[in-house]
Amino acid sequence: MFRFIVRRLLQLIPTLFGLSILLFIWLRRLPGGPETAILGERGTPEMRAAIRRNLGLDEPILIQYGRFVRRMIRLDLGTSISTKREVTTEFLQRFPGTVELTITAMVIAVGIGIPLGYLAARRRGRFLDHASVGGSLIGICIPVFFLAYILKAIFSENLGWFPSSGRQDPTIGATRITNFFVLDGLMTREWDAAADALMHLVLPALALASIPLAIIVRITRASVLEVLNEDFVRTAEAKGLTENVVRRRHVLRNAMLPVVTSIGLLTGGLLSGAVLTETVFAFSGIGAFLADSINQRDYPVLMGFIMIIAVVYVLVNLIVDLSYSLIDPRVRVR
Amino acid sequence: MALLDVEDLSVTFARRGQRTVRAVDGVSFSVDAGEVVGLVGESGCGKSVTSLAIMGLLPKQPGLQVAGKAVFDGTDLLQIDERSRRDIRGRDVAMIFQDPLSSLNPVVPIGLQVTEVLTRHRGMRGEAASKEAAQLLDRVGIPDPKRRLKEYPHQLSGGMRQRALIAMAVACQPRLLIADEPTTALDVTIQAQILELLKDLVRDSGTALVMITHDLGVVAGMCDTINVLYGGRVVETARRRPLFRQPRHPYTVGLLGSVPRLDAGRGERLNPIPGSVRDLLPWPDGCAFAPRCDRRVDACLGEPPELVLTHDGRSYRCVNPAPLPGLTSGDEVRAAVPGQATPGSVPAQAVPDEPPAVPGLAAAPSEEETP
Numbered sequence: 001m002f003r004f005i006v007r008r009l010l011q012l013i014p015t016l017f018g019l020s021i022l023l024f025i026w027l028r029r030l031p032g033g034p035e036t037a038i039l040g041e042r043g044t045p046e047m048r049a050a051i052r053r054n055l056g057l058d059e060p061i062l063i064q065y066g067r068f069v070r071r072m073i074r075l076d077l078g079t080s081i082s083t084k085r086e087v088t089t090e091f092l093q094r095f096p097g098t099v100e101l102t103i104t105a106m107v108i109a110v111g112i113g114i115p116l117g118y119l120a121a122r123r124r125g126r127f128l129d130h131a132s133v134g135g136s137l138i139g140i141c142i143p144v145f146f147l148a149y150i151l152k153a154i155f156s157e158n159l160g161w162f163p164s165s166g167r168q169d170p171t172i173g174a175t176r177i178t179n180f181f182v183l184d185g186l187m188t189r190e191w192d193a194a195a196d197a198l199m200h201l202v203l204p205a206l207a208l209a210s211i212p213l214a215i216i217v218r219i220t221r222a223s224v225l226e227v228l229n230e231d232f233v234r235t236a237e238a239k240g241l242t243e244n245v246v247r248r249r250h251v252l253r254n255a256m257l258p259v260v261t262s263i264g265l266l267t268g269g270l271l272s273g274a275v276l277t278e279t280v281f282a283f284s285g286i287g288a289f290l291a292d293s294i295n296q297r298d299y300p301v302l303m304g305f306i307m308i309i310a311v312v313y314v315l316v317n318l319i320v321d322l323s324y325s326l327i328d329p330r331v332r333v334r
Numbered sequence: 335m336a337l338l339d340v341e342d343l344s345v346t347f348a349r350r351g352q353r354t355v356r357a358v359d360g361v362s363f364s365v366d367a368g369e370v371v372g373l374v375g376e377s378g379c380g381k382s383v384t385s386l387a388i389m390g391l392l393p394k395q396p397g398l399q400v401a402g403k404a405v406f407d408g409t410d411l412l413q414i415d416e417r418s419r420r421d422i423r424g425r426d427v428a429m430i431f432q433d434p435l436s437s438l439n440p441v442v443p444i445g446l447q448v449t450e451v452l453t454r455h456r457g458m459r460g461e462a463a464s465k466e467a468a469q470l471l472d473r474v475g476i477p478d479p480k481r482r483l484k485e486y487p488h489q490l491s492g493g494m495r496q497r498a499l500i501a502m503a504v505a506c507q508p509r510l511l512i513a514d515e516p517t518t519a520l521d522v523t524i525q526a527q528i529l530e531l532l533k534d535l536v537r538d539s540g541t542a543l544v545m546i547t548h549d550l551g552v553v554a555g556m557c558d559t560i561n562v563l564y565g566g567r568v569v570e571t572a573r574r575r576p577l578f579r580q581p582r583h584p585y586t587v588g589l590l591g592s593v594p595r596l597d598a599g600r601g602e603r604l605n606p607i608p609g610s611v612r613d614l615l616p617w618p619d620g621c622a623f624a625p626r627c628d629r630r631v632d633a634c635l636g637e638p639p640e641l642v643l644t645h646d647g648r649s650y651r652c653v654n655p656a657p658l659p660g661l662t663s664g665d666e667v668r669a670a671v672p673g674q675a676t677p678g679s680v681p682a683q684a685v686p687d688e689p690p691a692v693p694g695l696a697a698a699p700s701e702e703e704t705p
Contacts, residue, residue, distance in 0.1 A: 229393075231431060231433060231437040232437055232438055232439040232440070234391055234431070234437070235431060235437045235499070235502075236439070237423070238389060238391055238429040239423065239424035239450065239451045239454065240423035240425060240451075240454060240455065241420070241424070241451075242454065245450065249446075249450070250439050327441060328440070328441050329440075329441060329443075329486045329488070330440060330441075330486070330488050
C-alpha cells in the first residue's frame with residue numbers, strides 16, 4: 001500500500017516533466033505575447049522589445065525553460081505578468097473557491113445520483129426509470145451556462161432565495177484563514193459567515209452538478225441492473241435477509257466500482273475550474289482567472305496553474321484507486 | 335402430512351410480442367420430513383424454476399405468473415406476503431446454489447456472509463455470532479475456520495466455497511433444504527465430498543432435502559424418492575430402487591440408457607435420447623415427450639396422458655410405458671388392484687431380482703436404502 005502510493009507519486013515526476021515541455025511549446029506558439037496584451041496594437045517595436053527583455057522572453061527558449069525548471073524545483077512558480085503577484089498566492093486565493101464549488105456539486109450529484117440510479121434500476125421499465133433516464137439525457141444536453149442563467153433568474157432574481165453572485169457577502173467581514181470560506185467560518189465559529197458562503201455555493205453548484213449527476217444516475221442504474229442479476233444477490237435473498245441489508249451490503253457495494261471511477265474522473269474535471277459557471281455567478285475560482293490568463297498570455301500563471309491542476313488530478317485518481325481496494329478486496333493494491 | 339406439498343405448480347413467462355413460455359407446467363410432488371427427494375431432468379425441464387418458484391426467488395418481471403400451491407408445514411408459500419416469506423427463507427427453508435463462486439458476494443468476507451443469517455433469524459450478534467459461524471464452518475469441514483471467516487470468496491477453493499454456502503444454508507437448522515445442482519460446478523473428487531457432506535448433514539439433523547440435478551449418479555447415491563421431470567411436468571415418480579431397476583416412462587428409460595457404462599464393449603456407441611428438449615409438444619396437445627419417444631403410439635397425441643398410479647406407490651404419465659419384465663400389461667392391471675399391497679412396500683412380483691432393466695446402473699441403487 002505504502003509502496004503503491006510512493007510509486008504513484010514518483011510517476012508524477014516524469015508526467016510533470018513531459019507536461020511542462022508540451023506546455024512551454026504550446027504556449028509560445030500562441031500568436032502574440034504578453035507585450036501585445038499589455039500594449040495592445042499601438043506599441044512600437046521598441047516598446048515591445050523592452051517588455052520582452054524585462055520578462056526575459058528575448059532569451060533562447062531552452063534557457064527560458066531551464067530557468068523555469070530550476071524555479072519549479074524550488075516550488076517557485078514565478079510572478080504573474082498581469083497582476084504582478086506571486087502565482088502561488090494567486091492560486092491559493094482562488095483554488096479554495098473551486099474546491100468548495102466542486103465538492104458541493106459532487107455532493108449534490110452523488111447524493112441524488114446514486115439513490116436515483118438505484119431506484120431506476122429497481123423499477124426498471126416503470127415511470128421512475130423512464131423519468132430518470134430521460135431526465136439525465138436532458139441534464140447532459142443542456143449547456144451548463146444556460147442552466148446557470150435559468151437557475152439564477154428563477155431562484156435568485158425572482159424568488160430571492162439565494163444570492164446571485166460572489167462567494168460571500170463582503171459586509172459580513174469574515175475572518176480569512178484558509179480561503180475555504182465555509183471552513184473558515186466553521187473554524188472561527190463565525191456561523192453566519194459559513195452559512196452565507198454555503199448559500200452562495202448552492203446555485204453554481206446545482207448548475208455545475210447537472211452533468212455529473214446525469215452521468216452518475218446512468219452509470220449507477222446500469223451497474224445496479226447488472227448486479228441485480230448476479231447469483232449472490234439471489235443467495236442473499238434466499239437467506240431471507242431484509243431488503244435493506246440486501247440493498248446496502250450486496251447490491252450497492254458491488255455496484256459502486258464503476259460509479260467510483262466516474263466520480264473520480266468527474267471530480268478531477270471540475271477541479272480544473274468551471275469557466276462559464278464561475279462567470280455567470282461572478283464566483284472567484286480558478287476557471288475565470290485561467291481564461292483571463294490565456295487572453296493576457298500570462299505564461300507564468302498558465303504554466304503554474306496547469307501544472308498544479310495536473311498534480312491535483314493525479315492525486316484525485318490516486319484516491320480513487322485506493323478506495324477501490326476498500327470496496328473490492330480482489331483489487332489488490334501492491 | 336408431508337412437510338412440503340407442491341401441487342399443480344405452474345410458472346409462465348409472458349413477453350409482449352413473444353410466445354408465452356410455460357417453464358413449469360403443473361408440477362406436483364411432496365417431501366416428507368427428513369426425506370431426500372430428487373428432481374431429475376435435462377437442462378430446461380423446469381427443475382430450477384420449480385425450486386425458485388417455491389422459494390419466491392424468481393426474478394420479478396412483468397408477465398411472470400406462478401400458479402398452484404406449495405404448502406410448507408401448512409402454509410402456502412405462494413400465497414403469503416413478501417415479509418413472511420423473508421422470515422421463512424433461510425430459517426425454515428434454505429437453498430444451496432449451483433455455482434459457488436458467483437453465489438457468494440465477492441466483496442464481503444465469508445464470516446459476515448455467515449453471520450448475517452444468524453443475525454437475521456437467530457438474533458445473534460458480535461462475538462456470539464462469529465463463534466457460531468466458526469462452528470458452522472467447522473461442521474461443514476472447513477479447516478482453520480477462524481481464519482477463513484476473515485477471508486473473501488476468491489481466497490477459497492471451489493469445494494471450500496460450496497462448503498461455506500452449505501454452512502450458510504444450514505445455519506438456522508432449516509427443516510427443508512433445496513439443493514439446486516450443488517455439485518455441477520465442482521471437480522469430480524470434490525463432488526463426492528460435497529455429496530457426502532450433504533448426506534451427513536441430512537442424516538444428523540433430520541433436515542429434508544430436495545436434490546435438483548441432471549446427474550443420475552447423484553440421485554442414485556442419495557435420494558429416497560425421485561421425480562423425473564420433462565417439459566415442465568413430473569413424468570415419473572418412484573422410490574429409488576424401483577426407478578433404477580424398472581423405469582416405466584420411456585423418458586426415464588432413455589435417461590438411464592444414455593449413461594455411459596463401464597461394462598460396455600469398446601467402440602460401442604452411447605445411447606443418447608434423439609432430439610433435444612426443445613422439440614417438445616405443448617402438454618395440452620399430447621405427451622410432450624412424444625416427438626422424441628421410441629414407444630410412441632397414436633394415443634400419445636391429442637390429449638395429455640393421465641397420471642397412472644400403481645399399487646407400489648409409483649406413478650408415471652404415459653399411455654405406453656416400458657413393460658415390466660415377466661408381466662404383460664394385462665397382468666399389471668390385475669397387480670395394480672389396490673389393497674393387494676401396503677403403500678410404499680414393493681410386492682415381490684413387481685420387483686424381480688434379475689435382470690434389472692439397466693444393468694450398468696444396478697450397483698448403486700442396490701445398496702441398502704438410506705434412512
